[in-house]
Amino acid sequence: MRPRGARGPRQGGPIMTMTYRRSRPVLSTLSAGIAAAALLLGLAGPAAATPVPPIQDFGTIDGFGQNSEHERITRAALACAPGTAPGAAGACFQPASIRQLAGANGTMGAIGAPDADQALTEAAHCDGADYLNAAGYPRTRAQATSVLLSCIAHLKGEFDRGVEKADVLVNAAGAVSVSDTDLSSDCTFVLGVPGRGKCNAIEGFGRALHGTEDFYSHSNWADQADGRSAIGVANPPGLARTGPAPFLRLAAAAPSASDIPGDLTTGCFSLNPWGCGKRITHGVLNKDNGTIDPATGRATSPTTARGQVAGNFNAAVQTAIADTRAQWDGFRGSLVARYGMVRGQRMACAMTHDDPARDCR
Template sequence: MWHKRPTSFRRGVLFLAAATLVTPVLTFTQTTPAQAFGTIGKFGQQTEHERITRAALACRPNTPSDGTCFEPRSLDQVAGRSGTFGAVGAPDTDEVFTPAAHCDDADHLTSPGYPRSRAEATRALQSCVGQLQNRFAQGVTAAAGVLAADGAVAPGESDLGKDCTFSLGVPGRDKCEAIEGLGRALHGVQDFYSHSNWTDRAAPGPVGKANPPGLDLPAPSPLLSLTGGRPLLASAVPAELTTGCFSLVPLGCGKRVQHGDLNKDTGTIDPATGATSGPTTPRGRTGGNFDRAVHGAVTDTRRQWADFRAALTERYGEERGARIACVLTHDAPVRDCAPRS
C-alpha cells in the first residue's frame, strides 16, 4: 500500500545518492515525494507502511510474544521506526523503479480502445505476485540460520543490539535476512490495496480513466497467495481489476489509468488500532476508500505472517518451525526461545 516511492503509500522515493548510511541504520537526509503507502514522515507521507505493519503485527503493550506477534525491538526491524525504513520500507530505498515490487502498471479498463489489454495487465500483476513470492521464500530460507544444528538459538544470528540493514543487498544476521524477505513481501501486498481497485468504490458518475470502476471486494485477496510458489492464474483475475501506471516521465502513462487516478497512499493511520482519518488523495477521499485500503492491508499483513509461520513449520517441522518463529518475534530469543528440557 504504501511504498515510499516518488508518489507509493506514497513512494517516498529515496535517492540513495542523497541518503546517509549510518551503521547499520539507513537514515534519510533528502527525499523526493513518491507514490505509495508512505514510508517517511514528510512530503505528505505519514509513515503509512510502518503504521499498517504495527497495527497488524504488534504485541499488546507489556505483553510477551507467543510467537504470533512481534515484541517492540523486533517489530522496529519489520516496520521501521523514526529515522529508519525497516524491512517493510526497504523497497522504497532500492526498488523504487521496480513496478513488480509495488504492484504497479497492471492497468486495464474494459472500455473499447484502452491502450493496454487485459492480458498485458494480468502479466504485470503476475510479475508482482511472483516477485513477492520470491521475497517470501527468501525469508523462509534465511530463517533457518537463527538456530544451530542442535536446535539452540544462534546468538550471533539473532542479536538485535544493532539495527538491521535492509538496503543495497548488504548481507546481515539471519534474523535480519528473514525479516527482510518477509518485510519486502509485505510492502508489495500493502501497496496492492492502495494501488488497485480491489477494495474500492468508484465515485458517482461515469467510470473511466479518471474514475476507474471499484470492485469493493474483501481482504485478504486470494490473488496474493505467496506460499508454495504457485503462479497466479490469469483466470483468477477479475476482468475489471486495475492498478495504476506509474511513471516519472511527463505523459509517460499516456491515456492509461495513472497512479494519481487510483492511489489511496496517504492519510492518518492509528498504529495501535489501524483506525484511519484525513485521507489526502482524491481516490482515498472517495467513498471511504482510504479506510478500506488500509484495513485490507492490515488484514492481509496478518494473513501473510500467519502463512509465513505455517511455511516455517512445513519446511522445518513443528518444533523447529515454532522455535524459529519465536526467535523472529522475541527481543531476547536466547533467553525466551531455548529448547525446553
Template sequence: MVRATGPGLLAALVLPLVIVLVPARAAAFGTIDTGGQNREHERITRAAVACAAGPESGRACFEPRSADQLAGHGKRFGAVGSPDLTEPLDPAAHCDDADYLAGDYPRTRDRATASLRDCVDHLRGRFLEAVDEAGNLLDADGAIVPAAVTLDADCEFDAAQEKRSKCRSLEGFGRALHGVQDFYSHSNWTDEADPARPVGADNPPGLGLPAPSPVFDLRGTGAPSVPDGLSTGCFVLHDSVPGVEKCALRVTHAGLNKDLGLIDPNTGEATDPATPRGRVGGNFARAVAGAVEETRRQWRDLRSELEDRYGARKASLMVCALRRDDPVADCRIRGVPTVLAAGVLVGVVGLVLFGLRRQAVRGRRQAVRRRRAG
C-alpha cells in the first residue's frame, strides 16, 4: 500500500487516473510505479492468480482483461489497489497497529490481538461483499447476465455509477486481498530479526512461519488464533520521523515493513529489497511468497464459499464469469454457452415432450387398428 503525504494524498483521493505523488516513504506493498514503489500489489496478484500465458492455461486463473481489473494496469489501481484510494488511513484495511513485544511494552498482547481482529473482521466483510455481489451475475433462470459481466470499459471502483456485478464482486475480493497481502509486509509472520542487532522494539523477533496463515480464515466467524510473538507495526503518516508520540517506544511500521523491491509478475520471484527489514536475510522474498500463497488461498476459499452459498452449478458459472474475459461466449454448461443454456434446456424438454406425444398418438392409432382387425 502507498499512502501519500500532502498534495500526494489529495491527488490519490481526488485524481485516481492522474496519480501525482510527492516523494514519501512507502507504507506497505506499493500500488504505483513511482516514488520507490514498483506496483507490488499488482505484481503479487498477477503472480498468484493471473493466467500464465494466453486466454486459458488449464487452471482457475484470471484471463488478461479480468486480471487487469483485479490487479490493476497502467495508471489504474485495480480492485486490489482500491484501499489506497479510499481507506489509506484505516488500520483495519491494512492490518496496522497490532504491535506487540514480550516484556515491558506499552501495549498488551490482548490489545494487539484486538487490533488484528479488527483487520480480520474488516477483510471478512469485504470477502462477503464479493460473495453477495456474485449472486447478481446470474438471472433468475441461472444464466449469466451479459450486462453484468461486460468489460467493454474498465471497472470504476468505489463508484456509485458502477453497476456491473462482476466489477463490484471483484472490488470486494480485491479489497480483501489488499489487506491479507499487507499483513505479510507489515508483520513478522514470515521474517527474521536482524542478527547483527539486539532484539527490541526497533528490531522485533521474527516468527519465520509459513503461509497461508490460519489468522485469515475469511470464511469463518471466530476469533483468530494469534501466536504470542506476532506483531505488525504502529503506523503514522510520517513514521520515519523520530519522537512521534503515538508510536514512541513501540514496534513501528518503518522498522518492520518489507514493502519495496522488484517482483516478477509471472513467477513471483522477489529481488532487490528496498527497506531495512526487507534487506535482512530473505525477508522481502518470504513476505512476497507469503502474500502470493495467501492470495491463492483466498481465491480457493472464495470459490468454495460461492459453492456453499449458491450450489455447485451456479458457483461454477459465477467463477467462470469472474475470471473469463468473455463469459457470455466462454462459460458453458456441458458445452452449451450459458446465455443459451436456458433456451436449449427448454428446447430439449419441448422435443422430449413432443416425442412422447407422438408416441402416445401412434400407440392409440395402433390400438384402434387392432380392435378393427379383431
C-alpha cells in the first residue's frame, strides 16, 4: 500500500519523471514499511496523513519525491496494449492484473514490495557488488562477484516461490480456481501476509522483477563511462552491453563466478556517510532520473551525471524493459516445466487475465 497522502499515477496517464533515490537518511528507507504496516493494521489515523520521507531506490509511490518508476517500466514491458488480449498463453497482463503486479493509484503492487519491507536488504536491490580493476581498490573481484551471486540467488528464490504458489490457481482437472483468482479487491504484498493464490504467485514474480530492474540502473552493464574523464572510482568503466544479462535469467540454472564479466560493477550504498570509503558508490553509478512513457517505454531527459553520458539512461531503461519481458517468458516456461503443458499454460492465463474463470478454459 502507499502512505496516505501520496497520489498514484493514472493508468495510461501522462509521461512522468523518474527519480530513483538511494541517498536519504535511514528514516526514509523505513517510512514506506511503517506506513504500509499502519495501513494494513487499520492504524492509519490522523498521524498517517502527515507526509513521511520517501523510501530509497527506484520509486514505488507517486509523491514525496518519487514517481512510481518501477510501475512504469513494468507496464511498458508487460501491460496489454489497448485492444490486445493476453491469449491463452498469457502474453501480457490485463488492467486489473497488471495493477497487482506493477501497482497503480492506491497500491504499490508486487513490484514495490521490497521497498516497503526489504529496503535495507542489499540482495533485493543488487547493490554492493562494486569492483574496479585498479591497485588499492578495497574490494576484490571475488568479493564483488560473491555479492552479485547472492543477489541473483535471492531473486531466484522469489521467482521460484512465485512458481510454487501458482499451484492453487488451476486444479488437476484443469479448472481455474474462482476464489484464488478473484481480484475484486487489491492484493496485499508486504509484511509476509499470505493472500489469494494469484496474489501470492504475482508477489514472488514481482519481488524478483524489482531486483532485476534495479540491476540495470545500479550497474555498468548497459552504460558507458564519461570519455572526458579518466577511468576511476568517480568514473568506472561501462560495459555497453545491448541486451539483458544472461546470468540474470532467473528461470535458468544458477550462474557461477565465471559467468560474471571481470569489469562488471554495481554501486556501494550505505546509510553511514563514511560506509563506502573509497569504493564506487550508487550515487556515482546510478542512471535513475529522467522521463519514461509507461506505454512505449520511451526514456528521455536524464538528470543524473551517469545517465546523461552517451545515452546511458535510455540504455538502462530499454534493457530493463527487455529483461522484464524475458523474465515473464521464463516464468511461463517454468510453470509448464513444473506443472505440465495444460496446467502450466492455464496458470499463466490465470495470472494475466482479469476474469480467468471465464477466459482460461
